[in-house]
Amino acid sequence: MPSVALKSVGRRFGGVLAVDAVDLTVEHGEFVTxxxxxxxxxxxxxxxVAGLEQNDTGSITIGGRVVSDAQAGLFVPPDQRKLGMVFQxxxxxxxxxxxxxxxxxxxxxxxxxxAARDKVMTALKLVEMDAxxxxxxxxxxxxxxxxxxxxxxxxxEPEVLLLDEPLSNLDARLRSQMGEEFRALQKRLKITTxxxxxxxxxxxxxxxxxxxxxxxxxxxxxxxxxxxxxxxxREVAAFFGTPxxxxxxxxxxxxxxxxxxxxxxxxxxxxxxxxxxxAFRAGEAVLVVLRPEDIALGAADQAPRDGQxxxxxxVVEGVFRGPRRSLTIEAxxxxxxxxxxxxxxxxxxxxxxxxxxPADAWVIGxx
Numbered sequence: 001m002p003s004v005a006l007k008s009v010g011r012r013f014g015g016v017l018a019v020d021a022v023d024l025t026v027e028h029g030e031f032v033t034x035x036x037x038x039x040x041x042x043x044x045x046x047x048x049v050a051g052l053e054q055n056d057t058g059s060i061t062i063g064g065r066v067v068s069d070a071q072a073g074l075f076v077p078p079d080q081r082k083l084g085m086v087f088q089x090x091x092x093x094x095x096x097x098x099x100x101x102x103x104x105x106x107x108x109x110x111x112x113x114x115a116a117r118d119k120v121m122t123a124l125k126l127v128e129m130d131a132x133x134x135x136x137x138x139x140x141x142x143x144x145x146x147x148x149x150x151x152x153x154x155x156x157e158p159e160v161l162l163l164d165e166p167l168s169n170l171d172a173r174l175r176s177q178m179g180e181e182f183r184a185l186q187k188r189l190k191i192t193t194x195x196x197x198x199x200x201x202x203x204x205x206x207x208x209x210x211x212x213x214x215x216x217x218x219x220x221x222x223x224x225x226x227x228x229x230x231x232x233x234r235e236v237a238a239f240f241g242t243p244x245x246x247x248x249x250x251x252x253x254x255x256x257x258x259x260x261x262x263x264x265x266x267x268x269x270x271x272x273x274x275x276x277x278x279a280f281r282a283g284e285a286v287l288v289v290l291r292p293e294d295i296a297l298g299a300a301d302q303a304p305r306d307g308q309x310x311x312x313x314x315v316v317e318g319v320f321r322g323p324r325r326s327l328t329i330e331a332x333x334x335x336x337x338x339x340x341x342x343x344x345x346x347x348x349x350x351x352x353x354x355x356x357x358p359a360d361a362w363v364i365g366x367x
């Protein structure tokens with residue numbers, strides 16, 4: 001039985017449909033991330049699960065218990081949903097110590113001081129903050145405040161943990177470190193987690209599954225690598241980095257195993273093979289998705305192997321980024337974004353050939 005289930009959940013604010021018929025399940029112990037740009041409905045969805053917003057349509061179930069059903073007029077308030085929540089601002093009370101901040105959820109539930117102390121110290125040890133129990137909250141760093149917020153969310157042993165952009169206020173180095181620490185803690189506790197972020201790398205690194213949202217709807221739900229490398233639409237492909245989207249036509253299509261298809265494709269002056277998640281008709285117009293890191297550079301006169309995609313062009317831009325170099329190659333009437341090792345020196349104006357393997361080229365429909 002899923003820990004969290006949303007069925008046709010929607011929310012409207014005046015004339016704006018913020019969340020539109022969302023269906024989603026989160027299994028027990030799973031880490032699922034709602035990912036999308038600002039205004040896509042991810043935070044509103046999370047707040048409806050928390051009970052901080054009431055859904056206008058559909059139903060929400062937590063741990064097998066229906067907590068909100070718009071049609072039946074059922075709505076369970078937030079404090080009765082057995083949820084822990086960490087906000088973007090952490091919501092740490094400055095007039096309290098670390099201990100009192102973490103103890104607050106137990107205090108409002110009427111738990112005795114002795115039992116509460118044991119639970120608070122256990123929660124603080126989980127996030128390695130037990131040595132700071134008596135410290136005033138304002139004396140904490142951003143990373144320490146985040147740990148306190150997580151301890152407070154875990155202290156009453158919630159069924160589900162909800163996190164709304166909890167790392168966005170940290171600098172890049174600390175964001176990466178705290179993300180790894182939190183993911184390790186989540187795996188150890190096996191706590192069901194629903195996470196919200198607009199950061200693609202963060203979603204990829206932390207999640208069991210990623211839910212890509214846009215304009216209140218779910219575009220795709222899958223494991224991180226599949227969402228990144230096997231997008232189902234132009235919108236999903238374009239949300240991650242700067243993919244190369246190349247117009248092509250289908251020459252032939254045949255099953256390739258594992259639910260995928262191998263397509264022969266062609267464009268102006270080039271042809272090759274690609275993978276796809278569904279069958280396409282011969283002659284159908286498609287888009288070939290190529291990630292910048294999947295493109296290799298060769299000499300100007302280098303010929304492709306059978307099935308390889310290849311374009312002849314020249315380097316028009318280059319940016320050194322430390323461990324890698326970002327190049328722009330002008331070929332076949334368009335610009336290719338290429339990420340290569342920093343040791344690959346390419347002069348502006350240099351003639352090159354760009355290559356891609358069939359397994360790294362993914363076809364989606366033009367619609």
